Amino acid sequence: MPICRSLLVGLLSVLLSIPALAQTTSPTFLTLNARQSCWVDSVFTNMTPDERIAQLIMVAGYSNRKPGYEDSLVTLVQKNKLGGVVMFQGGPMRQARLTNRLQANSKVPLLIAMDAEWGIAMRLDSTVRYPYQMTLGAMQGAGSDSLIYQMGAHLAKQARRLGMHVNFAPSVDVNNNPNNPVINFRSFGENKYDVARKALAYMRGMQDNQLLTSLKHFPGHGDTGTDSHYDLPLITKSRAQLDSLELYPFKQLINAGAAGVMIAHLSIPALDTTRNRPSTLSPAIVTNLLKNELGFQGLVFSDAMNMKGVTKYFPSGRADELGLEAGMDVLEFTEDVPAALSLIKQAVADGRMSQASLDARCLKVLKAKAWVGLDQYKPIVLENLVSDLNPVQDELLNRKLTEASLTVLKNERNLLPLQRLDTLRIASVAIESDKVTAFQEMAGNYTLIRHFNITSKTPDSTLAQVRDSLKNYNLILVDVHLNNIRPAVKYGLQSKTAGLLGELVATGKAVVTVFGNVYALDKLTFPMDTAQPSRNIEQARAIVMPYQLTTYTEELSAQLIFGAIGASGKLPVTVNQRFRIGDGINIQPIGRLKYTIPEEVGIDSRYLAQQVDSLVNVGLSQKAFPGCVVQMARNGKVIFRKAYGKHTYDASLGAEPLPVQLDDLYDMASVTKVSTSTPALMRLVDEGKFNLDGKMADYLPSFKKSNKADLVWRDVLTHQARLKAWIPFWMDTKNPDGTWKPKTFKAEESGRYPIEVTDSLYEFKRYPKTIFQQIRDSPLNAKKEYVYSDLSFILYPQIVKRITGVDFEDYIKTTFYKPLGATTLTFLPRRYYSLQRIVPTEYDSLFRKTLIWGRVHDEGAAMLNGLSGHAGLFGSANDLMKVYEMYRQKGSYGGQQFISQKTMAEFTRYQFPELGNRRGLGFDKPSFTYTGNAPKSATKASFGHSGFTGTFVWVEPDPAYNLTYVFLCNRVYPTRNNPKLGNLNTRTNIVEALYQATKRGLQ
Structure with missing residues (x-):
């Protein structure tokens, strides 16, 4: 494409206006492609001199004003053919509509600007807010500059989506005055090198993504106790001091290709001795210092021309004219546009300014407009605007910026x-x-x-x-x-x-x-x-x-x-x-759980949420369970926590069913086994007090003459020791006519019947011994093969107390739960929590004849005063996850080694895979052929357990995944005769979704 002839005239004017000493790297908007250059040429040559002047003026725009305001703003811009609008308070949708209307009524596309130092949220609601520059100033190391660059890049993309082209940022003021009322937290700090480095990263992030920037507040607003919004600050520093400190960041960023510089309203005798002349109106500062001495070629913006720092001594209109005389390229927030234009034209007529110099500045503005894409202007698309302005990646970036500071x-x-x-x-x-x-x-x-x-x-x-x-x-x-x-x-x-x-x-x-x-x-x-x-x-x-x-x-x-x-x-x-x-x-x-969002571990939050929500909602709709809590972590970071549904299906408890809360307590059922008995045994193995290859009689003397005396604990813990699956203990307490046998249960509490099973059912004080005797005397299965059994886990509390001298619950709590901070994990939760926090389980129509609420669901555990090694544990999903995160971290959590890595590895490995037994020691593991007991993608290193009431835990320590998962529900409400949770395979399908989300993130 041939170079437009008339453009050569404009380019010559620009070249003549550029001082001999130019900035090292020219602003990129000065270098355009052929299409953009011809657009600039065409627009410029079709303008009148007055219209070229008007391109140098930006007025304020608000999207939160009363009806009629927008009409007046559109009229002002359209009538005077202004160059741009600086947007202030409002909302994104309102501003987008206003911007579209302004652009539609403007002969030349408008340059839309904003003060968005810490994000568009500085001015608009419902948008992303980043940390203040002072907060970012606290970040250290090379990584901090990368994060700040990302912030600039993200902000630029949001701005462009909103139809913005200029961000009046970054602030490169060195704040060395603690009482500075206007800069203060808006500065990166008081070290000029840090200010320059961080501001450069921010600037590049924006400019690399086609957003014009404006360094401010030249020549440095950091050392003043006066707010230029309300008065004219006086800077008494010498030129040498200014060169050494205040000007340093400006020099560095100008030489790096800064697109714009904003001039502050300051009185600086060392640079301009004219009394009460703000730097905005000073040729010595704007032209001699900034343009000539520092060689700045980009756009020179004024600070807002309505501020008292300029209007205190120079009325509106007159101040604007003097600003252009001083060398300003663009006047921001001109209050009296007709007066300003009139006085500027008069200055040209009087010879105080040349039309050629104004034309050169107009060309520069047009070049900036072409660079930001206004040569191919398109209206803002309103659809999905707010969601597009709030991408989840910005939440992650905000977290990283905050954490680093x-x-x-x-x-x-x-x-x-x-x-x-x-x-x-x-x-x-x-x-x-x-x-x-x-x-x-x-x-x-x-x-x-x-x-x-x-x-x-x-x-x-x-x-x-x-x-x-x-x-x-x-x-x-x-x-x-x-x-x-x-x-x-x-x-x-x-x-x-x-x-x-x-x-x-x-x-x-x-x-x-x-x-x-x-x-x-x-x-x-x-x-x-x-x-x-x-x-x-x-x-x-x-x-x-x-x-x-x-x-x-x-x-x-x-x-x-x-x-x-x-x-x-x-x-x-x-x-x-x-x-x-x-x-x-x-x-x-020190390795405690971190709470964050999926994107921090490379997972798409929307994908994960959609998958989990879908699976849970199917379960809810089919009444597989009334409600649940799902909690997921990867690499020790909790990335998903959500409560679904309600405690019950209806108002059968006398009130509307309570919605499930994240901290509600659930009956863990058999998850108790790997949350109480198993960690206790692991600790005792570490201490040399329990031998996995020892025999049952070694730790239970009363079993020495039983058929179980020689059972090996390794076989017992892997459910292949020939133990019966379970014993219906409560059935042996009833006579054929349904009445209770002697020394079993009474309807009222007494010294002989102190064990509370329900509000109206109390157990004989020595009956738990009968249960242990029933286990001791029970027959063994004929064949040594895998048969899942509760029986040994009922015995572990006795073993733990016999070895340690400490009651089982106290041992578990003091050894594990309290140091872990897992304070809701407890037996007999009614002692500590209101029923509103405890999710009910089944209406027991056979044994207890009541709703089981705040008491253990398992009948055997109920007859052991609610405290057993196989069932009876209650707690929240978050606290339960701490136990399993400790397992994932090979026995360590919160700076404390609870279980040795060696013991953790031993308990969580397949013990007898050659026999087709999938179990670890206490823990369940993936079947060798998929059966649904574990996620499809689970590796052989993974382990966990399920519970009859609907609970499930899973740990995937494989480095490719590093997952921890907790699912709590009360699928047995109101009856255990509800197989839908298992039929749907909801629990493992949800964690499979986590595996799949992780795989997607690794691709």
């Missing part, structure tokens, strides 16, 4: 991450939050925590009760919620709650997390009455700084405290003598 400023005696949870009695106190916070909810996933919430409006009587209650705890997690980020209002600190914070840190039990501006650390000093010394945050045992208050910072800070993630952030600024730039203690994770 978390900074630990104090860690007395390496308290963090918290270990030995069994030694801690933990309370959490949320300051300035009247409801349980995201931080508290996440912390509650790790162990039992009592939550308190305090605000400045909390009555003194309530505060007194809180103080008294906190005496019962030896660790207090304090999350301080600062609802303001500005220094002028003390970052949202309130004197009343600050005083309470002072009391808490003075206890020597507090771990404090400050969700707010980092400079607030200097204000967290609490003067008390003269009889007491002053208190400040430094007295806390540990201090975590997440820099701002978001759901991400809250959740990840809690995960940091409990060791699911580490910390590597460093302070990007100096707060005071105690908290200085570069401070930050590295923390390593």
Whole structure:
């Protein structure tokens, strides 16, 4: 295609306007292809001089204004043929419609811009919000630059989807003044090298994805205590000081090809001695310094021309004209467009500006428009706009950015991450939050925590009760919620709650997390009455700084405290003598469950959710179970947690059925075997107290003269020791006429009948011994082959107590559950929880004649006072997963080795595959030919167990998968005569979906 002749004239004008010393890398928008160049030429040559001037003006646009506003804005743009619109508050759909309307009524496509330093959410609802630049400034290492680049790239794609072309970002101000009211948290920090490096990554991410950027606020707004929105700040630094610090990041990014620079409203005598002249209107700063000395060739934008920093001394219109005289390319937020255009044209007529110089700037604007694709303008597609602006990849990126920034400023005696949870009695106190916070909810996933919430409006009587209650705890997690980020209002600190914070840190039990501006650390000093010394945050045992208050910072800070993630952030600024730039203690994770989204482990969340939802909903619709909880993890990261359905099908319990909650307690049925008896035996094997190849009589002296004396435990644990599958113990307690035999059951509790089976059924105190005798005296199967049996697991509590001297439940809880933080795992849950948290099982019409609710479903376990090694365990899916995640981690969890790797490997391997026996020791494993007992894709290394009530657990330790899975339901409600769960194979099909999702992610 031949070069358009008239374009040569325009290019010559541009070349003549470019100083001899040019930036090292020219902005990419100055280099166009032939099609784009001809579009620029065609548009330019068809413009009048006045229209070329109008291209240099951008007005403000809002999508949240009253009816009639849009009409006036469209008229303003259309009538004056303006070059662009800077969008402010509103919503994405409203803004998209407004943008389409503006573009449809504009002769030349408009350049749409926005201040979106931390994402489009800075201006619009229902869009992605990224961390502040100060938060990003805390990130360290080469990986941090890559994450910031990704943020820029993601933001650019969102902006383009919304019809935006310019982001007035990044801020490259070096914030070395803690009291800066306007930059502050918007800066990457006070180290010029870090600011330049991080800003460069951000800029490249945007520009590489066709979004124009604008470095701000030239020549540096970081060292001022005045907000240019309300006054003209004075910068008294020398030129040498400015060169050394403030100008450094601008120079670096200009030389790297910055597309735009925004000029601040500042009075800087070292650069321009004219009194009260803002830098925006200064030829010395805009033309001499930026364009000539630094050789900047890109677009020079003004800061908003409605700000007091410029209008205080120069009225609207006059300021715009002087801005162009100074060398500005684009005027942002011109308030009085007619006045501005009139004065600009008068300046041309008077010879203060040449039309040629304005034409050159117009050409530059048109080139920018062509580069962003406005030469082939298309309206914004409204369909799926909001979902397109909120891709799940951005949630993952937000999590990564937040996690990388978390900074630990104090860690007395390496308290963090918290270990030995069994030694801690933990309370959490949320300051300035009247409801349980995201931080508290996440912390509650790790162990039992009592939550308190305090605000400045909390009555003194309530505060007194809180103080008294906190005496019962030896660790207090304090999350301080600062609802303001500005220094002028003390970052949202309130004197009343600050005083309470002072009391808490003075206890020597507090771990404090400050969700707010980092400079607030200097204000967290609490003067008390003269009889007491002053208190400040430094007295806390540990201090975590997440820099701002978001759901991400809250959740990840809690995960940091409990060791699911580490910390590597460093302070990007100096707060005071105690908290200085570069401070930050590295923390390593200790292997507790991390709670995140599937994309973090390479799984498509939508695919996984669709597969799981579909399978569960089929089960619900066919009444295979009334409700369930599904929890999945990969690589130790919980990626799926969802509660479905209700506790029951109908209102048969006297009220509407309760919806299932994630923390509801289910009867684990036979999952009890591998959650209580099996780990106890593994621990005893590690301690040399139990021999897998020993005989039954070795640990049960009463069996020495029985037919089971010589049974080998390895055979017993793999269900091939000839034991009967089960014994219906309760049937032996009834006479033929249906009455109870003597010394079995009574309707009322007494000293002789203390064992509560139901509210109206009590068992004889010595009857459990009868059960053990029945097991001892039961016949053996004729053939040694695999027959799944409950009987040995009923005996393990006796063995554990005989070896350790500790009751079985106490042993399991103190050895495993409490250190794991699995505090809901328990027998006899009615002792600790309301029935509303416990999911009912079957209506027992044969033995107990009542609904089984909060009591063990298994009849044999019920006759053992609800406590057995084969059934009786209750708990939540989350706490149960901790046990199986410990198994997946080869016996380790939370920095503690519970079971040796050797023993874990022994118990979870096939013991007798040559005999066709698929079992491990206690654990189930995949059949050698698929039968549905395990997922189709399960490897030979995997293991787990199912329960009669509908429960299922599975662990896949193969490095290609690293999966942990828990499924809890009450399929036996209202009757066990419901085979639909098994027929549908719901439990294993769901975990198979996890395998398939993992495979898809690996492709």
